[in-house]
Amino acid sequence: MNILDKIVADKRKEVISKKEIITTDMLEQIPFFDRKTISLTHNLKKSSSGIIAEFKRCSPSKSIINNTSMVEDVAIGYEHAGVCGMSVLTDEIYFGGTLDDLITARQSCNLPILRKDFIINEFQIIEAKAFGADVILLIASILTKAEIKQFSELAKSLNLEVLLEVHNEAELQKAIMPTLDMIGVNNRNLKTFEVSIENSKQLSNLIPDEFIKISESGISSIESIKELQPYGYKGFLIGENFMKTENPGESAQKFIKTLEK
Numbered sequence: 357m358n359i360l361d362k363i364v365a366d367k368r369k370e371v372i373s374k375k376e377i378i379t380t381d382m383l384e385q386i387p388f389f390d391r392k393t394i395s396l397t398h399n400l401k402k403s404s405s406g407i408i409a410e411f412k413r414c415s416p417s418k419s420i421i422n423n424t425s426m427v428e429d430v431a432i433g434y435e436h437a438g439v440c441g442m443s444v445l446t447d448e449i450y451f452g453g454t455l456d457d458l459i460t461a462r463q464s465c466n467l468p469i470l471r472k473d474f475i476i477n478e479f480q481i482i483e484a485k486a487f488g489a490d491v492i493l494l495i496a497s498i499l500t501k502a503e504i505k506q507f508s509e510l511a512k513s514l515n516l517e518v519l520l521e522v523h524n525e526a527e528l529q530k531a532i533m534p535t536l537d538m539i540g541v542n543n544r545n546l547k548t549f550e551v552s553i554e555n556s557k558q559l560s561n562l563i564p565d566e567f568i569k570i571s572e573s574g575i576s577s578i579e580s581i582k583e584l585q586p587y588g589y590k591g592f593l594i595g596e597n598f599m600k601t602e603n604p605g606e607s608a609q610k611f612i613k614t615l616e617k
């Protein structure tokens with residue numbers, strides 16, 4: 357079994373046991389559920405840098421990245437740095453994140469927040485809204501076309517934006533549909549952990565213009581971004597490069613300043 361299959365198998369168990377004690381009615385009672393969402397696509401369209409910065413404590417590929425930074429400090433720092441949005445990992449087993457991190461980030465800044473998790477059930481989308489997210493991630497490789505349709509329709513009905521993540525042409529062909537807002541090309545193969553920004557370049561012309569293009573993972577230099585911009589990328593999702601430093605917010609600030617020079 358590859359790592360992605362393992363993550364998804366554990367996620368299914370997690371969601372099943374949660375649904376035994378929490379109902380969607382209960383989630384809808386959480387005050388954040390009715391909050392007006394903030395648009396990430398809007399921010400990306402008007403930005404010249406397009407950075408979406410991630411809060412990630414650890415990952416299966418890198419193990420511990422940062423277990424000292426507090427999510428509130430990082431959220432404030434990212435906002436101050438001028439990022440377009442913040443991504444918060446909520447998977448606990450493999451990425452050391454929690455839904456509490458999502459709430460804390462929500463209460464600490466006014467950035468659009470992406471709930472970064474492995475969504476395999478509608479319950480998690482209602483949960484994302486209730487815990488303060490503005491955007492959800494759908495990963496094409498772990499979902500059927502029918503699920504992508506159903507999940508993105510539900511997200512849109514809750515005013516959440518949808519980032520669809522693809523890694524290759526077949527996933528892209530399967531997944532393109534009007535209920536998506538952004539298409540993210542993951543430079544990291546979640547099955548093998550190989551990283552290459554060439555992947556974003558190769559898939560760029562297959563993404564229709566109505567979707568905002570985002571390049572995800574393995575981005576650690578201004579040069580990579582300058583290389584990807586001519587391919588139409590407006591957003592760049594960066595985690596480790598900021599999180600591995602003592603002060604992720606400050607690192608993001610320096611990065612954006614240099615990029616916008």
Ligand SMILES: O=P(O)(O)OC[C@@H](O)[C@@H](O)c1c[nH]c2ccccc12
Nearest residue numbers: 542572573574575593594595596597
């Ligand atoms: O830390 P990086 O290499 O900058 O990557 C960030 C982000 O793209 C990565 O965390 C990610 C992309 N897609 C995912 C899906 C699930 C979990 C994590 C991810």
